[in-house]
Amino acid sequence: MKQRSLTQSMSWLHTWCGLLLGWVLFAIFLTGTLAVFDRELNVWMQPELPTRAVNQTLAAETAQRWLEREHPQATSWNIGLPTERAPSLSVSTGEQRRGVRTLLDAQTGEVLEARQTVGGNFFFRFHYTLHTPRNIGIWLVGFAAMAMLVAIISGIIIHKKIFKDFFTFRPAKGQRSWLDGHNASAVLLLPFHLMITYTGLVIFFLIYMPAALDVLYDGNRQAMQRDARAGSVQQQATAAQGEGRAVRGENTQAGGQRGEGRGEGGQRRGEHPVENAPLPPLADFIAKGEAHYGAGMLSALSVSNPGKADARVTVRPLLGSRIELTKGESLVFSAVTGKVLQAPPPSGASQLTQRVMAGLHFAQFGGYPMRWLYFICGLVSCVMIASGLVLYTVKQRKQAKGSRTFLNIAERINIASVAGLSVACVALLWANRLIPAELIGRGQWETRVFFGVWALSLLHAALRPVFVAWREQFYAAAALCLALPLLSLLNTFPMDGMRVGVEVTSVALGLLLGWLAWKIPASARSAPARKPRAARLAGAEQ
Amino acid sequence: MTAIAFPLSLTLAYAGILLICLGMQRHWKQLAHPRLPAQLRPACALLGAASLALAVYTCSFIWHPGMAWVAWFGMISLAGLALLLLLPYSTRMALGLPVAGAALCGVAAVWL
Amino acid sequence: MSLSHPAWSLLLRTLLALLGGYLFTYTATAALARLLPVGRYDAVVIASLLSFAVYTAFILWAYAVHSLSRLALAVALSLPLALIGFWPQLLELTA
Numbered sequence: 036m037k038q039r040s041l042t043q044s045m046s047w048l049h050t051w052c053g054l055l056l057g058w059v060l061f062a063i064f065l066t067g068t069l070a071v072f073d074r075e076l077n078v079w080m081q082p083e084l085p086t087r088a089v090n091q092t093l094a095a096e097t098a099q100r101w102l103e104r105e106h107p108q109a110t111s112w113n114i115g116l117p118t119e120r121a122p123s124l125s126v127s128t129g130e131q132r133r134g135v136r137t138l139l140d141a142q143t144g145e146v147l148e149a150r151q152t153v154g155g156n157f158f159f160r161f162h163y164t165l166h167t168p169r170n171i172g173i174w175l176v177g178f179a180a181m182a183m184l185v186a187i188i189s190g191i192i193i194h195k196k197i198f199k200d201f202f203t204f205r206p207a208k209g210q211r212s213w214l215d216g217h218n219a220s221a222v223l224l225l226p227f228h229l230m231i232t233y234t235g236l237v238i239f240f241l242i243y244m245p246a247a248l249d250v251l252y253d254g255n256r257q258a259m260q261r262d263a264r265a266g267s268v269q270q271q272a273t274a275a276q277g278e279g280r281a282v283r284g285e286n287t288q289a290g291g292q293r294g295e296g297r298g299e300g301g302q303r304r305g306e307h308p309v310e311n312a313p314l315p316p317l318a319d320f321i322a323k324g325e326a327h328y329g330a331g332m333l334s335a336l337s338v339s340n341p342g343k344a345d346a347r348v349t350v351r352p353l354l355g356s357r358i359e360l361t362k363g364e365s366l367v368f369s370a371v372t373g374k375v376l377q378a379p380p381p382s383g384a385s386q387l388t389q390r391v392m393a394g395l396h397f398a399q400f401g402g403y404p405m406r407w408l409y410f411i412c413g414l415v416s417c418v419m420i421a422s423g424l425v426l427y428t429v430k431q432r433k434q435a436k437g438s439r440t441f442l443n444i445a446e447r448i449n450i451a452s453v454a455g456l457s458v459a460c461v462a463l464l465w466a467n468r469l470i471p472a473e474l475i476g477r478g479q480w481e482t483r484v485f486f487g488v489w490a491l492s493l494l495h496a497a498l499r500p501v502f503v504a505w506r507e508q509f510y511a512a513a514a515l516c517l518a519l520p521l522l523s524l525l526n527t528f529p530m531d532g533m534r535v536g537v538e539v540t541s542v543a544l545g546l547l548l549g550w551l552a553w554k555i556p557a558s559a560r561s562a563p564a565r566k567p568r569a570a571r572l573a574g575a576e577q
Numbered sequence: 578m579t580a581i582a583f584p585l586s587l588t589l590a591y592a593g594i595l596l597i598c599l600g601m602q603r604h605w606k607q608l609a610h611p612r613l614p615a616q617l618r619p620a621c622a623l624l625g626a627a628s629l630a631l632a633v634y635t636c637s638f639i640w641h642p643g644m645a646w647v648a649w650f651g652m653i654s655l656a657g658l659a660l661l662l663l664l665p666y667s668t669r670m671a672l673g674l675p676v677a678g679a680a681l682c683g684v685a686a687v688w689l
Numbered sequence: 690m691s692l693s694h695p696a697w698s699l700l701l702r703t704l705l706a707l708l709g710g711y712l713f714t715y716t717a718t719a720a721l722a723r724l725l726p727v728g729r730y731d732a733v734v735i736a737s738l739l740s741f742a743v744y745t746a747f748i749l750w751a752y753a754v755h756s757l758s759r760l761a762l763a764v765a766l767s768l769p770l771a772l773i774g775f776w777p778q779l780l781e782l783t784a
Contacts (some may be wrong), residue, residue, distance in 0.1 A: 045753065047752070243741075246720035248733055249724050251733055384731070385734035386730070
């Protein structure tokens with residue numbers, strides 16, 4: 036790089052950072068946007084399950100009866116209560132995260148069979164792991180997120196007329212329009228872009244930047260988490276002591292962890308056999324849990340050592356009553372006495388800050404109106420990234436200099452990353468319906484369809500002329516989206532609000548994609564240059 | 578309450594953004610120039626800010642304060658985008674949208 | 690390709706920006722955590738949360754600065770920063 040001005044160097048940086056990482060970033064943003072509705076997609080992808088609204092108390096009673104009948108000797112029970120976004124009742128025994136989940140009908144208690152599927156969770160996991168073994172993907176996504184921050188700030192630096200051009204969009208003018216579109220979607224949603232990128236990094240902050248942890252705690256995460264609890268209000272341990280043993284804070288820390296199923300009860304049990312005591316109705320604990328978390332704000336119950344005197348009931352809240360991300364938090368009661376053994380301490384200021392930032396990214400708060408805002412903003416972000424990728428090729432096509440080979444490759448990768456990925460995402464939903472429900476390992480097959488379609492799109496992009504490839508792939512995505520409701524109509528699956536919602540959204544997106552495909556010209560030269568009516572009337576050429 | 582407050586917040590956000598846009602020389606010429614006197618232009622930006630502030634207030638009917646601010650940022654961004662897309666195609670629609678929004682809120686208020 | 694080809698200079702700048710930048714951010718975060726007059730836990734959270742802004746700023750500056758030697762010097766600052774951050778651990782090692 037020769038001597039350059041700030042604008043030139045930042046422009047260079049923005050272009051290369053944006054282009055090379057834009058392909059990955061589009062995938063991260065598209066799957067992240069779809070993951071906003073991951074639970075809804077889960078429901079859509081298991082169409083055999085009923086989704087009528089069921090009272091959590093009734094569900095808990097049904098679950099308790101079933102567990103007492105089928106697994107009376109288990110050391111721990113886990114019950115996933117039906118909630119608004121996850122309306123099924125599930126039970127398992129053993130460690131909370133590991134047990135095989137059985138789905139029950141909340142009213143009759145009979146076991147439900149539903150097709151095994153990767154569900155909407157596929158998009159959620161792909162979003163932060165890129166489907167690579169856990170930490171490799173997390174690091175890649177972190178790298179991409181840093182590139183995004185660099186692209187955003189460099190973009191701001193080089194956008195000289197950022198205020199003047201705030202509302203400027205001149206369509207049908209080739210490169211000018213692409214630049215306007217890219218600028219507008221980037222600047223107008225700047226708060227969202229900055230927030231979502233920075234908070235994404237904050238979620239895994241100790242993985243990405245362990246420096247402070249290394250220097251003050253010698254890298255010991257558990258020690259740091261212990262300090263987090265000690266720093267906030269301490270829960271009285273007297274209730275626990277009344278049971279005859281002291282509660283060690285770390286053991287049942289931040290619930291939902293592996294310790295839950297074992298609990299310290301499991302460690303000392305060999306010494307004195309604990310007497311039996313009938314387990315009170317779990318419905319009571321729902322009431323107690325709701326007293327703390329609010330009506331309808333519970334997501335799960337766990338019972339350790341059911342049927343014994345030292346049985347405990349852990350109540351887990353539904354995320355969403357506040358921005359702060361309280362994943363893994365829980366309220367623990369003694370089953371027999373009903374007293375609170377451990378309540379989640381309110382977070383100290385710095386922990387609250389980190390959790391609020393994480394919560395802003397996870398978007399589990401605020402109900403459906405908020406969720407839709409995030410979804411639409413996410414889609415606009417995808418448009419912003421895609422328009423940047425296309426802008427690069429439009430610009431390079433006009434300029435004679437530069438490597439033609441590289442431009443050619445970039446064009447093809449653009450098509451596969453943007454249009455191809457879109458086709459792959461909706462193809463996953465089609466695979467969910469077309470792959471036979473009884474097939475063992477059908478989840479794997481759904482994943483294979485996703486990656487297979489994506490790979491095919493790259494091949495298609497390499498073989499067809501550029502504009503034709505764009506058009507064909509967008510039409511394919513549009514067709515799959517528009518025809519999605521047919522999959523349900525041709526079957527006798529129960530209809531309900533959530534599934535209809537997924538299908539209506541799919542149709543809407545299909546219309547949008549179809550319109551996009553229709554607007555793509557046959558080739559660069561045949562692009563029309565009609566001035567839009569309003570601009571002609573105003574006669575102003577800025 | 579949400580059914581009224583949500584479209585109302587969106588309408589106020591859009592109206593605010595529209596007014597701020599009108600306050601800019603370039604867009605005043607594009608949208609209002611022949612009909613409205615130029616003295617009104619500086620007032621537009623202020624009115625726009627007021628409308629945006631009101632939008633935060635109506636958001637707080639749906640969500641508690643912290644969340645209301647988050648939603649508000651999303652709404653003004655999307656409102657800006659809507660305005661940006663309407664401007665080159667139909668200035669009449671761009672100007673008329675808040676009226677349509679207000680009408681929608683009126684219908685919602687009467688119906689519920 | 691001779692060593693004076695601009696591609697080498699670009700490669701060096703990129704390595705200094707990305708790897709050197711991460712090293713700089715790591716040691717700066719450690720130093721900040723050590724120096725902040727708050728409790729251990731709070732220091733870790735505050736310093737770590739700010740680190741992403743530091744890294745971003747470093748990368749931007751790394752591509753804006755004209756001389757590569759200036760950039761290398763900035764990366765070399767990691768050493769004194771590491772000393773500020775890790776001096777108790779270093780004392781333990783040498784004790």
